[in-house]
Amino acid sequence: xxxxxxxxxxxxxxxxxxxxxxxxxxxxxxxxxxxxxxxxxxxxxxxxxxxxxxxxxxxxxxxxxxxxxxxxxxxxxxxxxxxxxxxxxxxxxxxxxxxxxxxxxxxxxxxxxx
Amino acid sequence: xxxxxxxxxxxxxxxxxxxxxxxxxxxxxxxxxxxxxxxxxxxxxxxxxxxxxxxxxxxxxxxxxxxxxxxxxxxxxxxxxxxxxxxxxxxxxxxxxxxxxxxxxxxxxxxxx
Numbered sequence: 001x002x003x004x005x006x007x008x009x010x011x012x013x014x015x016x017x018x019x020x021x022x023x024x025x026x027x028x029x030x031x032x033x034x035x036x037x038x039x040x041x042x043x044x045x046x047x048x049x050x051x052x053x054x055x056x057x058x059x060x061x062x063x064x065x066x067x068x069x070x071x072x073x074x075x076x077x078x079x080x081x082x083x084x085x086x087x088x089x090x091x092x093x094x095x096x097x098x099x100x101x102x103x104x105x106x107x108x109x110x111x112x113x114x
Numbered sequence: 115x116x117x118x119x120x121x122x123x124x125x126x127x128x129x130x131x132x133x134x135x136x137x138x139x140x141x142x143x144x145x146x147x148x149x150x151x152x153x154x155x156x157x158x159x160x161x162x163x164x165x166x167x168x169x170x171x172x173x174x175x176x177x178x179x180x181x182x183x184x185x186x187x188x189x190x191x192x193x194x195x196x197x198x199x200x201x202x203x204x205x206x207x208x209x210x211x212x213x214x215x216x217x218x219x220x221x222x223x224x225x226x227x
Contacts, residue, residue: 004156034215043118043205043218044157089156100145100209100216101170104156 003027004092006105014113019077021108023090026071030092034102035064035075038087047088048075080112118219120206126225127196134192135222139208146189147216148181149205157205163189196226 005024013019023033031052036044050057050064050073057064063076077084087109091102119138127133139146144165149157160179162170165186178196183189193200203223209216 006156009154036218041220043207043220045218046215049215091156099162099164099169100147101159101162102157104158106154106156 002106003030004090004103004105006090006108008108009106010109010111012111012113013080015082016079019075019080019084019110019112021075021077021088021090021110023073023075023105024071025073025092027092027094027103028071029094029096030103031095032093033064033066033073034091034093035062036089036091036104037084038089038107044089077110080110082112082114085110085112118206118208118217120204120219120222122222123220124223124225126227129198129226130195132192132194133196133224134190135204135206135224137189137191137206137208137219138187139189139206140210140217141187143208143210143217144186145209145216146183147207147209148189148191149207149218151203151205151221152201160191160204193224196224198226200224201226 003026034049035047037047038044048062066073087107089107090105121136146163148160151157161181163183178194181191203221205221207216207218
């Protein structure tokens with residue numbers, strides 16, 4: 001039962017433009033959300049997180065938006081750079097998972113073109 | 115701090131053989147996790163240690179899988195009587211605080227032939 005879904009397996013964006021990655025979840029108990037970035041032959045790297053008490057969190061070029069009523073979050077990357085080409089995973093946890101268990105989506109492959 | 119180290123990076127084994135993977139977490143991290151990732155999917159939780167205690171184990175983990183973390187330092191994941199369906203990337207991660215944001219290793223890619 002996939003509780004975190006990333007319905008776009010891939011995204012192509014021009015350098016300098018905005019990348020928008022989407023993630024939907026089905027478990028209303030989830031209250032903490034994270035984005036990870038993964039390059040080939042490396043493990044995922046933590047990017048940014050958001051708690052359900054917020055609807056937006058920003059860190060440099062990366063902003064995560066949370067819409068709890070729609071059970072939807074998105075990651076905006078502005079401006080996109082060639083080094084952003086990677087697979088991005090959305091992940092979520094609930095209050096009973098405070099020790100750190102995460103449920104991941106299937107990932108979105110981002111390609112930033114010159 | 116050299117990050118989370120996993121060995122070996124690659125393992126090819128024949129069906130029915132046993133394999134063991136090692137994970138060395140970041141030294142000050144007391145929490146250690148194992149995840150498995152198959153092609154086209156995100157990481158899937160397998161098990162969790164806090165110090166040397168294994169506190170959570172996925173129901174998806176069959177009895178052929180066992181993990182240990184002696185003395186709360188490195189961890190090993192053993193798969194007995196491997197099957198082709200065990201072929202995956204096995205990822206280890208560590209953390210010192212709640213709610214994720216942990217550091218992953220580069221993984222061990224297992225191929226069962």
